[in-house]
Amino acid sequence: MTECPSPAYARNMRLIGFSDQGGRPDGNQLMVHRGYAYVGHMYSKGFSIIDVRDPKNPRFVRYMEAPLHTWNIHLQAHDDLLLVVNGRDMKALPAFSDDKSYYKAKSSTAFNLGREDRTWTAGMSVWDLSKPEEPRQIGFMPVEGVGLHRIWYVGGRWAYASALLDGFSDYIMITIDMADPTKPVETGRFWLPGMNLAAGETPDWPLEFGRYGLHHPIVHGDTAYCSWRDGCLAVVDVADRAKPRLIAHKSWAPPFGGGTHNALPLPDRDLLVVLDEAVLDHQEDGDKPIWLFDIREPSNPVSISTFPSPRDADYKAKGGHFGPHNIHENRPGSFVSSDLIFATYQNAGLRVFDIRDQYAPVEVGALVPPPPPRMMDGKSGRDPVIQMCDVFVDSNGLIFTTDHHAGLCIVEFNG
Known part of the structure; x- marks a missing residue:
């Protein structure tokens, strides 16, 4: 048990639980599954398991160490499987010692790591979660290249991932038969x-601008909504998993800063929430919006509004990244909703938005934890x-957040 800190700011939200994740408070993606949180680490490389049945x-519970020179920053849990x-x-490489070199590199050369230098593990591991406190690796899919970045898997036969493979300039989408x-x-x-x-093939985008690489897809039915970083949004038909086909590609970078990170469909409302990640300190990469698109015509997504940015403090001057992440x-x-959107805003903490009026999203909740003891x-x-x-919001409406430095927070929303 770790003492729950007092938030620096809260509105319609209450911090009820906290974990320093066994002394590894750096977290990236998390899944909450059957009462356990599975957290991929940003700097500690492996992943950790936390029992959150009493929030x-x-x-x-335990830390699962990653292979040599390998990170496990993203993961997916469904049924008895953890992918x-x-x-x-990448963050351990001197070439990527700062965020600008990683996020704004000329990817075709920056990621050119020769075969003779490959001391890491590239691919996807599959774990049996039938005993959640004792995960057991049962499978592995290797790839030739830098490896995978993020996976989408919600059960069934198919998984989808971003992968940086030999011969490609940056991360692309792969479909995986499970x-x-x-x-x-x-x-x-x-x-x-x-x-x-x-x-x-020859790139036709401005190489000096940044990364034309897939962050990850979110798949609904036979359509993958792909966040393509500085390439922004790609809508892809995956009805034929062996031969995905482009439906639409929308780019707004430049003039906006790119960094597209999530593209979440709300099928019952024909809407798509698209988030651009802030990747540089003090908004050096510009004001990054969360966009709302009308996707009634899949071949022509149309932006109809943006979410308001936090205004309760001068977060741009605070230090670190200010802007959306996830x-x-x-x-x-x-928890599934087409009216409430839960977003992390990095140094501005957690934000909740009401989008019942799709043309005028409104912030209805916020929680900003205190600074971490150390970076x-x-x-x-x-x-x-x-x-x-x-x-991650569980089926009971409890909110779980990770931080690159500040541990796992468990939050109630009272809005």
């Missing part, structure tokens, strides 16, 4: 034209500041 008294990314620990979880198989690939360098993705079995990235000479990363 006011979360209990650290975990394995990729090169018919036999002990032997997952890559089935299809999709990329934007210009990314397949090995096939002689949203709760309405996974089956979790987990190893850099010195900075004041500690939160960088809230992921958010």
